[in-house]
Amino acid sequence: MRTVNEVAKLTGVSVRTLHHYDAIGLLKPTEVTGAGYRLYDDAALARLQSILLFRELQFPLKEIRTILDSPGFDESEALAQQIKLLELQHRHIGELIAFAREIQKKGVHKMDFQVFDKDEIEQYMEEVRERWGDTEAYQECEQRRQGGQDFGEAAEQMMRLFWEIGTLKHLSPADETVQEKIGALQKFITDHYYTCTKEIFSGLGQMYAEDKRFRQNIDKAGGEGTAAFLKQAIEIYCAKE
Numbered sequence: 001m002r003t004v005n006e007v008a009k010l011t012g013v014s015v016r017t018l019h020h021y022d023a024i025g026l027l028k029p030t031e032v033t034g035a036g037y038r039l040y041d042d043a044a045l046a047r048l049q050s051i052l053l054f055r056e057l058q059f060p061l062k063e064i065r066t067i068l069d070s071p072g073f074d075e076s077e078a079l080a081q082q083i084k085l086l087e088l089q090h091r092h093i094g095e096l097i098a099f100a101r102e103i104q105k106k107g108v109h110k111m112d113f114q115v116f117d118k119d120e121i122e123q124y125m126e127e128v129r130e131r132w133g134d135t136e137a138y139q140e141c142e143q144r145r146q147g148g149q150d151f152g153e154a155a156e157q158m159m160r161l162f163w164e165i166g167t168l169k170h171l172s173p174a175d176e177t178v179q180e181k182i183g184a185l186q187k188f189i190t191d192h193y194y195t196c197t198k199e200i201f202s203g204l205g206q207m208y209a210e211d212k213r214f215r216q217n218i219d220k221a222g223g224e225g226t227a228a229f230l231k232q233a234i235e236i237y238c239a240k241e
Helices: 004-011 015-023 042-056 061-069 075-106 118-132 136-146 151-166 176-192 198-210 212-222 226-239
Strands: 038-040
Touching: 004 015, 004 038, 004 042, 038 042, 042 061, 042 075, 151 176, 151 212, 151 226, 176 198, 176 226, 198 212, 198 226, 212 226
Parallel strands: none
Antiparallel strands: none
16 A cells, blocks of 8 residues: 555646545545555556556546446456557547648757747646635636646647737737737737636736746747837727726
């Protein structure tokens, strides 16, 4: 039997996530001691392994629980299906690499929307938890993340929005075309992360320009000066009635 901390160290799954899996009935500990410590046996670890494979394949947590708890669930068959899906993903990635190399070969400008690596994302998420963990916006975002929201794909789409805004820097931040794009950004954040009020949006605009990491990555996506332009455009947008 392993404690929740030992399972976290073994698998790389955070204690917080294991607690959440327990709370939603996805992965119950094998035993809970009188002192309240969760203990997991090999069968629980095997279930966790299945969960992690499904998560890599972008299955929502509720769907994973339904699959694993199905009376007809066959672990061997499920593993074969997971392997097939992973092979398809591998092939898709290979096609994307070939496509990118073709662009590079032809000398076409390549737009890079994957500006954060996983280590930096995790580091930044920890900072966000420390600062905003008790806010309604953060709790909403965390619930979506635990519910299977694909933030990796959302981050790429947001970087594309930053790129699109960057192409409008020749216009005034108050221009109608710019303001429409800013409105789209606010809606995107609400749809994919948390309810983005004008108060929150205004704060984000300042952070985009003043936080070094955000500024560098937004400017990388949209060109030099995009973060500062974005801040100005958001200020104008939020000042409207």
